[in-house]
Amino acid sequence: MPKILQQTGGDVVEIILADHRWFEEALRxxxxxxxxxxxxxxDLATVLIAHAEAEESKVYPSLRKKDAIDAEEVEHSEHEHDEGNEALLALMEVEDTASEEFGDKTHELSEALSHHLDEEERDVLNPARTDVDADDRAKLGEAFAAERARLIDSGCGSIENVRKLVEKAKS
Structure with missing residues (x-):
């Protein structure tokens, strides 16, 4: 099982990419x-929720302010986080991890997550690389890592919290 990464700082693009590779390993x-x-x-639920929430509170607003991404890109990414949370919750609600249903729900989460990672790497992280200087990416990396760690420590991946996030997105 992949060990949960606990970065404390660095280039925000590299930290996010490290999480993306970790998600792919966890799905395998x-x-x-x-x-x-x-x-x-x-572990996947905890890191996925912490990652998405930290992106939404720290990364997207900063990239938006620096005109690296626009409001439509933020909204699209947040919508994809909501879809991923729904797929995650559906998987978490399967009681038998050896069942066909678990395999089916894993596939649904994998599809949603793979789609989001691909789009985010092309449409959010590339502009962050080209439109945001290295010092700002490092400061943003520190803020992202700190918020991600705080959320992990808070138990953000509990089924109760994931359920709450899914309900909030629907309202």
Whole structure:
């Protein structure tokens, strides 16, 4: 099982990309019938929620302010986070990790997450690389990492919290 990354700073683009690669590894583990799927899912839920919430509160507003991305890109990314949270909750609600339903819900989460990672890397992270200087990306990396760590420590990946986020997005 991939170890949860606990970055404290650095270039925000590199920190986000490290999380993206971690998500892909965690999804591979979820597809492995011999893995401790429940443990992998618990870690994935925690990091995924912390990552998305920290992006929405720290990264997107800063990139928007620097005109690296526009309001439409922010809204689209947040909508994709909401879709990912719905798919995550559906997977978390499956009781039998060895069931066909668990495999189906893993596939749905994998599809939603892969789509989002691809778009974010092209449409958000590339402009961050070209339109935001290295010092600002480092400051943003520190803010993102601190918020992500705070959220991880708060237990943000609990099914209750994921359910709350999904309900909030629907209202």
């Amino acid at each position: 583990e979820l597809r492995d019938v011999e893995a401790d799927r429940a443990a992998v899912l618990a």
